[in-house]
Amino acid sequence: MSETVAIIMPAFNEESTIGPIVHATAKAVPQADIIVVDDASSDKTADVAQAAGAKVISLPFNMGYGAALQTGFKYAYKHAYNYAVQMDSDGQHDPASIADLLRAVQNGDADVVIGSRFMGLGNYRAPLLRRIGMKFFGTLASLLLRRKITDPTSGFQALNRHAIRFNASDYYPVDFPDADYIIMLHRAGLKVKEVPVAMHPSPPGKKSMHSGWRPLYYVFDMLLSMFVVLLRKHAFKRETEQTPEEQEGVGQ
Amino acid sequence: MSRFHLFLILPAALLFVTPALADDRPQDETAKHVHACLTGDNGEKQEAFDKLYRTRNTSVPQILKLIAEENDQGRRVLLVALLERINHQRNQEQDTILYRLTDYKLKESHFWMVLVLSAGLFVVIVDLVRRKLLRIEYSWLWVIAGVAILLLVLTRLLDVVAGVIGARVPQALFFMGVLFLTLINVHYSVAISRLTNQAKNLSQELALLKHEVTDESAAKEG
Numbered sequence: 274m275s276e277t278v279a280i281i282m283p284a285f286n287e288e289s290t291i292g293p294i295v296h297a298t299a300k301a302v303p304q305a306d307i308i309v310v311d312d313a314s315s316d317k318t319a320d321v322a323q324a325a326g327a328k329v330i331s332l333p334f335n336m337g338y339g340a341a342l343q344t345g346f347k348y349a350y351k352h353a354y355n356y357a358v359q360m361d362s363d364g365q366h367d368p369a370s371i372a373d374l375l376r377a378v379q380n381g382d383a384d385v386v387i388g389s390r391f392m393g394l395g396n397y398r399a400p401l402l403r404r405i406g407m408k409f410f411g412t413l414a415s416l417l418l419r420r421k422i423t424d425p426t427s428g429f430q431a432l433n434r435h436a437i438r439f440n441a442s443d444y445y446p447v448d449f450p451d452a453d454y455i456i457m458l459h460r461a462g463l464k465v466k467e468v469p470v471a472m473h474p475s476p477p478g479k480k481s482m483h484s485g486w487r488p489l490y491y492v493f494d495m496l497l498s499m500f501v502v503l504l505r506k507h508a509f510k511r512e513t514e515q516t517p518e519e520q521e522g523v524g525q
Numbered sequence: 526m527s528r529f530h531l532f533l534i535l536p537a538a539l540l541f542v543t544p545a546l547a548d549d550r551p552q553d554e555t556a557k558h559v560h561a562c563l564t565g566d567n568g569e570k571q572e573a574f575d576k577l578y579r580t581r582n583t584s585v586p587q588i589l590k591l592i593a594e595e596n597d598q599g600r601r602v603l604l605v606a607l608l609e610r611i612n613h614q615r616n617q618e619q620d621t622i623l624y625r626l627t628d629y630k631l632k633e634s635h636f637w638m639v640l641v642l643s644a645g646l647f648v649v650i651v652d653l654v655r656r657k658l659l660r661i662e663y664s665w666l667w668v669i670a671g672v673a674i675l676l677l678v679l680t681r682l683l684d685v686v687a688g689v690i691g692a693r694v695p696q697a698l699f700f701m702g703v704l705f706l707t708l709i710n711v712h713y714s715v716a717i718s719r720l721t722n723q724a725k726n727l728s729q730e731l732a733l734l735k736h737e738v739t740d741e742s743a744a745k746e747g
């Protein structure tokens with residue numbers, strides 16, 4: 274049986290970038306299915322993605338990045354994909370790096386492989402405040418995992434079946450799946466590893482999830498979420514073999 | 526124990542803890558002493574009152590001077606008068622404060638107002654449930670609150686409750702009310718969180734099923 278790969282792209286009003294990205298991704302990883310989760314865009318994102326050859330899942334109303342992403346993981350889990358790659362649809366993540374991520378997860382090195390932009394490849398530089406935040410949460414995550422995490426906010430990741438199951442479950446932090454998510458994975462017994470990837474700066478003028486008052490709320494949410502993760506006794510357990518009932522039971 | 530029990534236990538606990546914290550009106554040693562002095566013989570008492578009356582506009586240093594000039598008998602009377610005066614003044618101050626604090630009783634007009642309001646609250650809640658705008662699981666707290674207020678007012682138990690929890694200021698009752706509302710709000714936050722999560726899961730499921738259905742129909746056509 275060949276190994277199936279789902280590439281999950283949450284998209285919100287990306288009609289200008291989604292087409293080229295889907296094409297480039299299909300070219301870079303021809304064996305993979307591209308799943309675009311349209312987070313109730315007001316433009317033609319869904320149509321453009323469909324025309325470009327992606328499977329499009331349209332959410333009934335805008336639910337945010339994390340919830341859109343999770344929808345993709347639920348799809349991947351339901352349709353028994355062996356591996357999943359999550360990436361942004363705004364052109365920030367380079368499809369050429371997907372192969373590197375997939376290789377690391379297919380080797381069995383880790384359950385989740387995170388593409389880090391701070392490990393030599395590319396010359397990405399974030400604004401000062403964001404850099405401080407990344408450094409802070411990266412350090413916290415590194416301390417808790419006892420393993421160096423350079424880029425806790427990276428949304429460019431490859432996952433195996435265990436991690437897909439985790440992300441499809443109710444444990445997944447849908448508000449901001451960043452540093453707290455990495456710690457959750459660790460606590461759930463899933464192995465996390467970083468590999469270097471190249472990233473482009475996100476296109477200017479685009480309202481990102483880190484604009485306006487959001488950073489303040491982000492810091493609050495992240496700290497509380499991390500704290501709660503540590504308090505929580507994790508019911509989720511990484512399993513080597515899954516019974517059919519458990520496969521049925523996910524996403525409820 | 527569910528979170529729900531918290532709503533019942535916390536106010537109840539407060540009800541029992543607060544009387545222990547509330548101090549009673551202090552027993553005044555001076556007052557006792559003066560009282561003992563004044564229950565001497567009638568002439569003495571009369572004289573004390575006279576002196577007291579005469580010294581009502583005199584300053585304390587002047588009284589002290591008068592005391593120095595008097596003989597033993599007069600000194601004693603003046604001293605008693607002075608003590609009585611100080612005590613009287615203090616009592617008056619205390620009374621005005623205590624009047625504001627303890628002697629608060631629900632006035633008749635207030636009584637009717639509260640009665641109408643609480644009856645109104647009860648009716649509104651029952652009507653909300655009747656029209657299915659409020660689920661029963663959220664209504665029972667409000668119904669109990671409405672009935673409790675109604676009963677407290679009707680039986681004039683509110684004054685008793687105020688006494689029991691040591692509430693000398695009506696604001697203390699308001700505080701209890703605010704506390705109760707806060708707890709109810711926390712409960713609602715919990716409920717809303719659960720609903721949000723359910724809505725998230727439902728819409729994700731809906732999107733996935735919609736995708737499946739359109740996929741199938743596309744496959745049939747193609």
